[in-house]
Structures are given as structure tokens and as C-alpha cells.
Amino acid sequence: MENGPVPVDTKSTVDDERTVAELEDRWRRALADLDNLRKRYARELERERAAERARVACAWLPVLDNLELALDHAQRDLSHDSGPLAQGLLAVRDQAIVVLAGLGYERHDETGIPFDPERHEAVVARADDHVPPGTVIEVLRPGYGDGDRQLRPAAVVVSADTPGA
Amino acid sequence: MENGPVPVDTKSTVDDERTVAELEDRWRRALADLDNLRKRYARELERERAAERARVACAWLPVLDNLELALDHAQRDLSHDSGPLAQGLLAVRDQAIVVLAGLGYERHDETGIPFDPERHEAVVARADDHVPPGTVIEVLRPGYGDGDRQLRPAAVVVSADTPGA
Numbered sequence: 049m050e051n052g053p054v055p056v057d058t059k060s061t062v063d064d065e066r067t068v069a070e071l072e073d074r075w076r077r078a079l080a081d082l083d084n085l086r087k088r089y090a091r092e093l094e095r096e097r098a099a100e101r102a103r104v105a106c107a108w109l110p111v112l113d114n115l116e117l118a119l120d121h122a123q124r125d126l127s128h129d130s131g132p133l134a135q136g137l138l139a140v141r142d143q144a145i146v147v148l149a150g151l152g153y154e155r156h157d158e159t160g161i162p163f164d165p166e167r168h169e170a171v172v173a174r175a176d177d178h179v180p181p182g183t184v185i186e187v188l189r190p191g192y193g194d195g196d197r198q199l200r201p202a203a204v205v206v207s208a209d210t211p212g213a
Numbered sequence: 214m215e216n217g218p219v220p221v222d223t224k225s226t227v228d229d230e231r232t233v234a235e236l237e238d239r240w241r242r243a244l245a246d247l248d249n250l251r252k253r254y255a256r257e258l259e260r261e262r263a264a265e266r267a268r269v270a271c272a273w274l275p276v277l278d279n280l281e282l283a284l285d286h287a288q289r290d291l292s293h294d295s296g297p298l299a300q301g302l303l304a305v306r307d308q309a310i311v312v313l314a315g316l317g318y319e320r321h322d323e324t325g326i327p328f329d330p331e332r333h334e335a336v337v338a339r340a341d342d343h344v345p346p347g348t349v350i351e352v353l354r355p356g357y358g359d360g361d362r363q364l365r366p367a368a369v370v371v372s373a374d375t376p377g378a
Contacts (some may be wrong), residue, residue, distance in 0.1 A: 137302065
């Protein structure tokens with residue numbers, strides 16, 4: 049510190065220097081916060097959009113499930129002439145599956161593949177001599193979507209060890 | 214400006230004061246920007262969420278339309294025994310309407326009300342002696358949602374002036 053005849057001014061200068069450094073620091077922090085906020089927001093926006101998409105798509109799954117249940121029932125009962133209506137509704141069912149795929153949620157109703165806890169929910173185990181244990185032998189309710197974008201796993205029947213095998 | 218024996222210091226002090234004021238100003242601006250950005254993001258997030266909701270809900274409307282077309286067709290043709298299937302599918306149709314209402318998109322298929330260009334799209338005009346001109350006399354395709362949240366207007370038949378009236 050210089051020895052000057054104007055100690056007040058000198059002190060003020062030192063204070064000002066401190067203030068300048070502090071203010072510059074604050075300003076830079078605020079700029080960094082601004083930048084972080086922008087980046088965070090871009091990520092959040094995409095995440096929120098995806099969450100909303102999944103929420104709305106999920107709301108429709110019970111409608112599609114019931115449409116399929118009604119169709120399955122009608123097809124087992126084809127002694128009645130529900131043929132033309134059932135045909136039309138199969139097309140509606142397919143259309144719904146295309147809508148879901150278009151939103152990023154592929155349908156999964158494959159059988160004969162190994163059980164995968166990420167994609168399957170085993171609701172029944174059944175002895176089956178024709179396939180290795182742990183194979184999906186029937187899909188009771190299809191799954192939709194994969195990984196992060198999974199709406200729900202497929203509910204399946206899995207082959208169990210045959211007794212005595 | 215004071216007359217002091219340390220002119221360099223004095224100048225520096227003045228510069229520092231300017232810098233302090235400028236930096237403080239910058240810092241405050243950055244904070245204000247941060248605050249504005251936060252508010253803007255909150256609004257934008259809600260708007261984007263609503264847009265995604267509408268987009269996904271809209272994707273399902275053709276599915277519901279086709280389900281209804283198939284049902285209408287079957288009901289006109291009830292000489293055939295598509296009864297049980299049609300019954301089941303009416304329930305599915307109602308379920309879909311409840312899903313849409315739950316997402317904020319009420320169904321609009323009222324007749325006997327005045328034509329409203331905000332909510333109706335007139336696709337046919339028909340002479341009708343029993344109602345005033347400009348009345349919705351038939352809904353060809355229901356509308357969903359209101360105001361900002363309208364997914365689509367209802368496509369309607371509107372009563373025209375009767376010739377000679």
C-alpha cells in the first residue's frame with residue numbers, strides 16, 4: 049500500500065479493487081448460471097415432452113386392450129356372423145398399433161423368445177416339453193416401447209421346468 | 214473531482230468507480246436475465262407439454278373415428294347378429310371418449326344449437342323447415358376440446374334458408 053497524503057482515497061481504491069473483483073466474479077457466475085439454465089432447460093424440455101407423450105399414450109392402452117379383448121371374443125365365437133364388423137375392427141386395431149409405433153412405442157407380442165425381465169412380466173408359468181424352460185410361450189397382454197420409452201412390459205406365460213426333467 | 218497530490222490514484226479511483234458501476238449494472242442485468250429466463254421457461258414448458266398432449270391425443274382421433282364408423286355401419290345392419298360385439302365396442306368407444314375428456318378434450322356432438330364458426334365446420338347446408346337457419350342439424354364427425362385446447366371442430370350439417378322463406 050502506498051503512503052499518500054490522501055489515505056481516504058487510497059483506502060477507497062483498495063476497496064474499489066476488491067469490489068471490482070467481487071462484482072466481476074458475481075457477474076461471471078450469473079452468466080454461467082444463465083448458460084447452465086439454458087442447457088438444463090433444453091434437456092428438461094425434451095424430458096418433459098417425452099413424459100407427456102408417454103402419459104397420453106398410456107391412457108389409450110386400456111382402450112386398445114379392450115378393443116382386442118372384444119375382438120378375440122368375437123373371433124372365438126365366429127359361429128355368429130360378426131364377420132364384417134370384426135374385419136373392420138381388426139383394421140382399427142392395426143391402425144392403433146401403427147399410431148403407437150409412430151409415437152415411438154413398438155408393440156411386443158413375440159413368442160418363442162427367452163424370457164427377459166426388462167421386457168416381460170411373467171404372470172403364469174406352465175410346463176412345456178417342446179421349448180427350453182424360460183421361454184415365452186404365450187403373450188396375454190402385449191407390451192409397448194423399449195428401454196426408457198417402455199410404456200409397459202408384455203404380460204406373458206413362461207415355460208417352466210417340466211417335473212422330473 | 215478533488216485536488217489531491219496523487220493524481221494517478223485519483224484517476225484510478227474514478228476509473229474504478231466507473232468500472233464498479235458498470236460491473237454492478239452488468240451483474241444486475243445478468244440476474245434479471247436469469248429471472249426472466251426462468252419465468253419464460255416455466256411458461257414455455259407448460260406450453261410445450263400442452264402441445265405434446267394435443268399432438269398425441271390428435272393421433273388417436275382417426276382410430277376413434279374409424280371405430281365409430283364401423284359401429285354405425287354394424288348398427289344400421291343389425292339384421293345380422295353383430296349384437297354382442299357391437300355392445301362390447303360401444304363400451305370401448307365410451308371409454309375412448311372418457312380418456313379424451315380426462316386429457317382435457319371434451320367431445321362435442323350437440324345438435325339443435327346455433328352454428329358457431331369457432332367450434333363447428335359446416336360441411337353441408339340443408340334446407341330444414343323445423344329449425345331457424347344456421348342451426349346445427351346433424352354432426353358428421355364430433356369435435357374435441359374447447360378454445361386453446363381444441364383438437365378439432367365438429368364437422369356439421371347446418372340448416373339453410375328454405376327457398377322462398
